[in-house]
Amino acid sequence: MSPAKESEVHTTQNPRPTSLDVGSSVLNVGCSGAGSHSTHGGLKDLDYSILQQCMHCGMCLPTCPTYDATKMERNSPRGRISLMRAIADGKMDATRTFGEEMYFCLGCLACETACPAGVEYGHLFEVARSEVEKSGALNNPRRNAIRSVLLKGLFTRPRLLRLVGRGLWFYQASGAQWIFRTLKLNALLPKKFRNLETQTPTARATFSCDIIRPVEAHAAPRHRVGMLTGCVQDIILSDVNRDTVDVLLANGCEVHTPKVQVCCGSLHAHNGELETASDLARRLIDSFDLENLDAIITNAAGCGSHLKTYGRLLEGDAAYSKKAAQWSVKLKDIHEFLSEIGIRQPQTTATPHRVTYHEACHLCHGQKITKQPREVLKSIPGLELVELPESTWCCGSAGIYNITQPEMAADLQERKLKNILSTGVDTVATANPGCHLQLVDGARRAGRTLEVAHPISLLAMAYRAEKVVG
Amino acid sequence: MTAKFKSLAAAQFPHIARLEEKEDLIPYSFDGTATFQTMPDLVLFPTSAEEVAGLVKNAGECGVPVVTRGSGTGLSGGSIPVEGSVVLCLSKMNRILEVDEKNLTLLAEAGAITLDVATAAEKAGLFYPPDPGSMKISTIGGNVAENSGGLRGLKYGVTKDYVMGLEVVLASGEVIFTGNKCVKDVAGYSLRDLFIGSEGTLGIVTKVLLKLIPKPATRRTLMAVFATMESAAETVSAIIAAKIIPCTLEFLDAVTINCVEDFAKVGLPRDAAAILLIETDGHPAAVAEEADRMAELARQHGATSVQVAETAEQASALATARRAAFSSLARVAPTTILEDATVPRSELAKMIRFIQETGQRHNLKIGTFGHMGDGNLHPTFLTNERNHEEMHRVELAMKEIFDFAVSLGGTITGEHGVGLAKKEFLKAATSDLNLEIMRRMKSAFDPAGILNPRKIFNA
Numbered sequence: 001m002s003p004a005k006e007s008e009v010h011t012t013q014n015p016r017p018t019s020l021d022v023g024s025s026v027l028n029v030g031c032s033g034a035g036s037h038s039t040h041g042g043l044k045d046l047d048y049s050i051l052q053q054c055m056h057c058g059m060c061l062p063t064c065p066t067y068d069a070t071k072m073e074r075n076s077p078r079g080r081i082s083l084m085r086a087i088a089d090g091k092m093d094a095t096r097t098f099g100e101e102m103y104f105c106l107g108c109l110a111c112e113t114a115c116p117a118g119v120e121y122g123h124l125f126e127v128a129r130s131e132v133e134k135s136g137a138l139n140n141p142r143r144n145a146i147r148s149v150l151l152k153g154l155f156t157r158p159r160l161l162r163l164v165g166r167g168l169w170f171y172q173a174s175g176a177q178w179i180f181r182t183l184k185l186n187a188l189l190p191k192k193f194r195n196l197e198t199q200t201p202t203a204r205a206t207f208s209c210d211i212i213r214p215v216e217a218h219a220a221p222r223h224r225v226g227m228l229t230g231c232v233q234d235i236i237l238s239d240v241n242r243d244t245v246d247v248l249l250a251n252g253c254e255v256h257t258p259k260v261q262v263c264c265g266s267l268h269a270h271n272g273e274l275e276t277a278s279d280l281a282r283r284l285i286d287s288f289d290l291e292n293l294d295a296i297i298t299n300a301a302g303c304g305s306h307l308k309t310y311g312r313l314l315e316g317d318a319a320y321s322k323k324a325a326q327w328s329v330k331l332k333d334i335h336e337f338l339s340e341i342g343i344r345q346p347q348t349t350a351t352p353h354r355v356t357y358h359e360a361c362h363l364c365h366g367q368k369i370t371k372q373p374r375e376v377l378k379s380i381p382g383l384e385l386v387e388l389p390e391s392t393w394c395c396g397s398a399g400i401y402n403i404t405q406p407e408m409a410a411d412l413q414e415r416k417l418k419n420i421l422s423t424g425v426d427t428v429a430t431a432n433p434g435c436h437l438q439l440v441d442g443a444r445r446a447g448r449t450l451e452v453a454h455p456i457s458l459l460a461m462a463y464r465a466e467k468v469v470g
Numbered sequence: 471m472t473a474k475f476k477s478l479a480a481a482q483f484p485h486i487a488r489l490e491e492k493e494d495l496i497p498y499s500f501d502g503t504a505t506f507q508t509m510p511d512l513v514l515f516p517t518s519a520e521e522v523a524g525l526v527k528n529a530g531e532c533g534v535p536v537v538t539r540g541s542g543t544g545l546s547g548g549s550i551p552v553e554g555s556v557v558l559c560l561s562k563m564n565r566i567l568e569v570d571e572k573n574l575t576l577l578a579e580a581g582a583i584t585l586d587v588a589t590a591a592e593k594a595g596l597f598y599p600p601d602p603g604s605m606k607i608s609t610i611g612g613n614v615a616e617n618s619g620g621l622r623g624l625k626y627g628v629t630k631d632y633v634m635g636l637e638v639v640l641a642s643g644e645v646i647f648t649g650n651k652c653v654k655d656v657a658g659y660s661l662r663d664l665f666i667g668s669e670g671t672l673g674i675v676t677k678v679l680l681k682l683i684p685k686p687a688t689r690r691t692l693m694a695v696f697a698t699m700e701s702a703a704e705t706v707s708a709i710i711a712a713k714i715i716p717c718t719l720e721f722l723d724a725v726t727i728n729c730v731e732d733f734a735k736v737g738l739p740r741d742a743a744a745i746l747l748i749e750t751d752g753h754p755a756a757v758a759e760e761a762d763r764m765a766e767l768a769r770q771h772g773a774t775s776v777q778v779a780e781t782a783e784q785a786s787a788l789a790t791a792r793r794a795a796f797s798s799l800a801r802v803a804p805t806t807i808l809e810d811a812t813v814p815r816s817e818l819a820k821m822i823r824f825i826q827e828t829g830q831r832h833n834l835k836i837g838t839f840g841h842m843g844d845g846n847l848h849p850t851f852l853t854n855e856r857n858h859e860e861m862h863r864v865e866l867a868m869k870e871i872f873d874f875a876v877s878l879g880g881t882i883t884g885e886h887g888v889g890l891a892k893k894e895f896l897k898a899a900t901s902d903l904n905l906e907i908m909r910r911m912k913s914a915f916d917p918a919g920i921l922n923p924r925k926i927f928n929a
Binding site: 076 | 491492497604797
C-alpha cells in the first residue's frame, strides 16, 4: 500500500463564504426574508471526509439510471464524486462539462441506497450544483433568465405562483388550450418546448386554502399536526392535500394548515440555489407553531426528502439552527407518520381493486420509506397490491429533469410505463407530484388508460365510503 | 507514442467509442482499490474480439501499454491505468451468447455482468456458484482475470473451477480459443488455465465458456454466537471432521459485530467474540439432517446461542448481520482497506488472534470477517488516507499480517489478486524460482510488455 500524496489532514467543518456569494445574494430578487447571509461554500469548503467516504467500490453503478443508459463512468455516482474530489483537490476547475454532468444526474439517490459506505451523495450533489452556479460555467442569457424568473421570482412568491396557477386554470377551462392545440400553434414554439405544452398539467379550480380550513379537528384529537400544502401540489393536486387532511382527521389528529405557505426550497437546493433555499426554509419554519405541534406532515416525497434536511441547511445560522434541527425531527412523511401512530383500518366492505405502487425516489431512496406506503395500501379493504417490477427505478420526472433533459426523461418514462403495464393493473399509486404527472403523461403517450393516485387518496376514499355506509 | 496510437486507432476504428477529455478520464483513473490513482491517456470501448485484436496490434506497433478493464471493481488495483496507457473497457461486450442445457455450459462475452450470468443459468434451472461481493456489477472477464472467489468457496470452489474455455486476444494481436465443452480434455498444455488469474498481463479475455451445475433443491441457514474465538474455530473443525461441507461458513469478529450493531442494530450480543453464519444446501433430507447436526456441534463446542431458520424470511434475517458486515465497517472511517490474507483452515484461530493483537499493537482499528470455511479472511483497516502517520502504521501492520499468514502456510491474497496493492508482498508468498518462471511466462506471451505492465511484478 502506498499512502496518498496529499499534504495535510483536512477537515474543514465551517464552510466559509466565497466572494461569489456576494453576487448571488444581489441576484436574490425574490427573497426579502431576514438573514440572507451566505452560509454555503463550494466543493473546496466541504468537509472533505464526505467526499473521501466514497471508496469507489462500484456498487452504485448498477442502480444508477444514467450509468445504465451510457455505461460511462462519468455518468455514474462514483465517477461524479471523483470529479467533485478533483475540484476539491484543486486538480480541476468547475468546467462547463462538469456542470453539464451535474445536471445530467437525476438526483434520484438510488446510489445512496446501494452505497455500502453511506456516502451522502444527495448533499454532495447539491453542493456541486451550487458550485456550478457560482462558477457560472453554464451561464448563458436564456438559461439565466429562465432560472431567475422561475427559481428566484416565481417559486419564492406563493401568491404570485397561485396567480399563475389561476391563469393556467383559466387557459385550460376557457377553451384557450383547446384552441391552441387544435390550431397546432405548438409548432410556433422552439423545438425543445413543443413537447412541454402537451405535458402541461391540468390546474385545479381550487387551491388548498379554499378547501382546507386553518384548523380542523374531530372530537378529542390525540395528535396535533401541521400540514404542508406544497406549491406544485397546491396548484394541480390540491385534492391530495384535502385527502391527506381527511386521513389525518380519521386517525385522530387536529390539523393546522397555514393559508399561505412558501415553496419548501427543494427545487432551489437541487438546482444549485442553496441561499434561496435557506431563505425559503426560514420562512416556512416561521409559518408554523413548531413548539406546539407533534409533527409537521408532508405528502410529497421530493419535498419531504428536502424538508428533513433543514437542520443541516441552516446549521450555520445562529438564529435558526435550533429551530431547524427541531423541524427536521418533527417533519414526517404522511405514510411514515400513519405507520408510527398506527393506521385505523377503514370499516368498509371490500371492493376488489388491484393496484401497483411506484416508489418515488425521494421516498424510497431519499427517506428510506418503503414499507409504510405499502402498509397504507394494504390497510384498504379489498385492495390487492401487485408488486411493480423495478419499483424503485426513477420514472424520469426528477424535479424539472424532464424539462432540462427531455430525452433521458422520456426513456425512463417509457421503461416505467412498460413495467406498470406488465402488472395488468389499472391503477398505479405514487406519492410525489412530479412522478404523478410523469405517469399521467406517460400513459397518455402510450395511449393507455391508467389511473394515477396518491396512496393517501385511495385511503381517504375508503374512509369516505365508510361514512356513506355508516 | 500515444499520439501515433490515437491516430492509428481513429483511422482504423472510427466507430469505437473513445474518451480523451479530462472530465471523462478522471473517472477511469481508479478502480475499487483504496489509495491508488493514475490517469490513462485514452479510454476505448471495443465491441468485439476483432476490434480488441486490432487495437492491441496498433498498441504493439506504437509501444503503448494496454490496460483492460471491466466494471472497475477490483480490490488490488489490477485495472488501474499505468502512465501513458490506453484503457480498453469491455463493458459494451456484455452479451450472454448461449446457455447449453445439454452440456451444462454458458458462453458469454467478457463484459457480461456476473449477476446476469447467474440469472441466465437460473432461468434454465441451473446454477453458477461463484458469487464475488461485487457480482451485481463485476464482469465475468474480470472474474476470470482475478480468479474471483465468493462466499461459496468451501463447497463449490472459485471462478477457475467453472471455466471450460476462453477466447483470448494475445499481445501479438492474434486471437485464440482455448478449451471446449468437453469435461475431459488432455490434448496438450491447458493454456486456458494460464490465463485464469493472470490479471490481464498475458492476454485479454474476450469470451468465457463456463460450466454450470444443477441448482440445489433447498437450503437451510443457521447462526451461532460464541464467547471466544477458539470455540468458533473448534466448531468449524468439528463440522468438517463430521464430513459436512456447508456451502457457506462465514465469520464475524468482535470489532465487526460491534460495528454491525452500531449501524444496523440487528440485536447481536456486543460481548460476543465471534459469530458464525452457516448455510447448507442440497437434497431436502440431507440439508435438514446436516443443519441439525451442525447446530448440535456448535452447542457442544460452546456456542452461547444457535438459531436455525425455519423459513426463507428467517434465513434472510439471520444473514443480515453478515450482509451488513462490510457496509457497517465501511462507515466507520473515511478510508476502508479491505485485505484478504488467507491461511489453511486449521490455522484460522491463530491468524485471527494475530490480526487482533497487531491492530492493538499499532493502535489501529481492524475489523475481521470472512470465509471461515476456506480460510479466506478479510481484515478490514478503518483509517484515513490523509493521515500519513496512521497510514504508515497501517503499512507496518499489513506487512506483519501477511508475513504471519505466509508463516502459517497461507498466502497474501485469497481472492483479490496482486495487481499493484500486493506487489511488494508477493516475494514473501512465493519462491524466487516461482517468480522467475512467472517472469519467463510473461515474456513468452508478451515480449514487448504492453499488456498491463508492472502489475503483479515488475518484468
